[in-house]
Amino acid sequence: MTRQPKRAWWVRAWLALLILACSQTLWAQQQAPDFTAKIADLTTSSFSKRAKAIEAVVALDDERVLPVLEALLEGDLYYRKSDDRVVIAVDAESGYRITDVISGEDLGAVGKRDVKKIATNNRMRKNLRVQIAAYKLVNKNPDVRRTAAGDLIKTPSPEFLPILQKAIANEEEPAVREALKVARAVILLDSDQEVDRLQAIKDMDGYPNKYTLAMLKQLVRQNDDGSYNEPSELVREEAIAVLKGLEAQETWYKFVEDLFFGLSAGSVLLLAAVGLAITFGVMGVINMAHGEMIMLGAYTTYVVQLLMPNLIEASLIVAIPAAFVVSGLMGIIIERTVIRHLYGRPLETLLATFGISLILQQLVRTIFSPLNRSVITPDWMSGSLQVNGFLSLTYNRLYIIVFALLVLFGLMLLLKRSFFGLQMRAVTQNRAMASSMGIRTGWVDAMTFGLGSGIAGIAGVALSQLTNVGPNLGQSYIIDSFLVVVFGGVGSLWGTFVAAMGLGVANKFVEPMAGAVLAKILILVFIILFIQRRPRGLFAIKGRFVEG
């Protein structure tokens, strides 16, 4: 008896759920016929009836409406002849690949003759454009509204004026409101009322956008016959003032963008050089095969993507530890077999590791072919962050900057805070003393070299997102990396950081003045001269050295 109420509770809950589900289905069924019927009306053969049908569809409050309207405008809306189902079609190998607009169900590929296009005429398209814009401008998401306003700036046309006026009146988000005003202004700039044009130019003030900038420039330009595109002196003066502000803004954002590019190039250099800073700076070993460790990392990314073709989005996350292990192991093997025998003979080490780099390159050429391999960029890495009309930052570069900083930070933590780092620094400072304190110097050497190589592998993962992955990938970075390490001061991670960022940014800013190749030459010459002045780099470790 005691279990009775419990059961009743359970049953009641279940019933409640059932009822709720039923009512949901009922509600959906009630809604669905409306949308279905309105959509079905589009298949009518008469243009006037179809125009009415479109109006009816526009009036629906349904998220499926927008794709239909856009497909209709692009001429991608069809209906299947066999059952009159309205579908969106995209070109496939033979015929189309169609998707049902009502259920969103993929109906597979059909022949070109199985479907019929829902044709539109000029007037309908014009109307559609306005309707689509209006539809987007009342979207709940402010980002969508803002993007829609941005699109309208690019394609000014008087027919958008009424919906813009309405949208401005209803808009509460200040940023979107500003964008909408500018969208209205680009239309009003063609107005024959001087006061409208003046207001339009005032609205454009301070809003960063390439199109408005071009329009204003056009406006104040003097034609060959001495007349201006803008007849009114007053409007022209206002335009010149606004233009000045916008141009100053553009220059500033151009500078920010260059700086960003420079920093991202510097981050790539940092990733490539930081491993070298460990092997060269901490161990004093010149590893000419360092570039090939980067290459191995890039190829590891390629192989990881081959192994998990369905999980491309996650492939980079997997590739980072994989590349670290592959390159790190290769580094340990090289250290144990070759470099171990050459400590204290830096020039010989340089030659032997150069030989290893040739072997690794040829190995990759034999296994993967000498051609470049393409590494897929996951969606979250592609595209760009549109900060405003003048400034957009590509995601891959943004991530690389963050990633490089994380790697540097992690490395510093490892060196300064871990037991292994302590041992490593001890061996660096005084090998004999460390050895007599019971540190296995041979083991520390191998691990240090493995660490440096592993980080090069990680750099390879990052580089695979920026450049082609080929057997020569590493070679192109090795000279730059050495210069960064030497410029920054051997043995100093901070020096490497400053040198890499400095060189990246300097290269970016010299480039427009002198061209890419000459910029590179100038930087090289600068470093050569710099090393002459300060042979121990920017952040030299203080101490007394006899030679070397």
Place this chain on the structure above:
Amino acid sequence: MTSQARLAWLQSDVGGKRVLAIILAVIIVLPLLNLLVPPDSVFHVSSYTIGLLGKYLCYALLALAVDLIWGYCGILSLGHGAFFALGGYAMGMYLMRQIGERGVYGHPVLPDFMVFLNWDALPWYWYGFDNFYFAMLMVLVAPGLLAFVFGWLAFRSRVTGVYLSIITQAMTYALMLAFFRNDMGFGGNNGLTDFKDILGFSLQADTTKVGLFVASGVALILGYLLCRYVVSSKLGRVLISIRDAESRSRFIGYRVEHFKLFVFVLSAVLAGVAGALYVPQVGIINPGEFSPINSIEIIVWVALGGRGFLYGAIIGAVLVNYGKTFFTGAFPEVWLFMLGGLFVVSTLFLPQGVVGIVQQWKDKRAEQKAHAQGKTGEAVP
């Protein structure tokens, strides 16, 4: 001083004398076999072989130049290919001017690539290269000047060891990038090619090829004698002391940077001469010669042959390049494995190269002999 004593620097160099004798024999016998023996005879030497060996001789001279600074002064230059290429470009410019109206565009003064790039006048640095003697002077001056400026800056601020190696590599890399540019006026990507004749002799003729071959051999012999003279002179002793203990030499009172600069410039000039002889034999010079890997390959020739023996460099250059010709022809896949392996093996197991191995073996035998005769005390130290 008797003439015997005066030539002691050469007399004591047994290995060097042997190598020189072989080179001398080769540049006398092979041309005869090429020009006088009919092509269908077994003893005929083809012009292809002559050209190939001529190339090796130029490489040997280049290796000699590198051994002079690396083997005797401890300067590991990873940019010597730049001096070689500069000498080659100076010669190439002379050869370009000799083409005259026979170019594709038939312009009387401008080389083809300048016509192609729509230039209307010769750049100032091309003036004078129609004169053979001026061009030859430039073969010496261009690499020498670069080496002087670079060396003066580097040695004065005591850039040594691997730092020097890296900036020499950066130097040749920068030059490569520069020469790849079309507006440098050196033919850009394609470099200088399509040469017709030198001093009025057609470059296609067998006699010209033989002449160049003999000239390369003579240059190598003279270069060897010069290097040998330098290293066995008092100056050479100082160089060796700098190699072995730079600071100590400085404290004793020698101006280390002056000695280094002298030998560096001399070495660069020798490399330039090698480049100048190389270009007419292969018929092209392009920016690829500046690539860092070329410079580093020279090092392996010297390392394999035996660093610090001078004639070891010659042996190494010929051996490695013969291997390269053979393997790139027979098993192109394997060559880079071989070359890479050579670097590793020669540094790990042959620290003194092939010549060093032979020397060791000889010493051992002499010691055994001495043992047998009961005169252990007099064995070669």
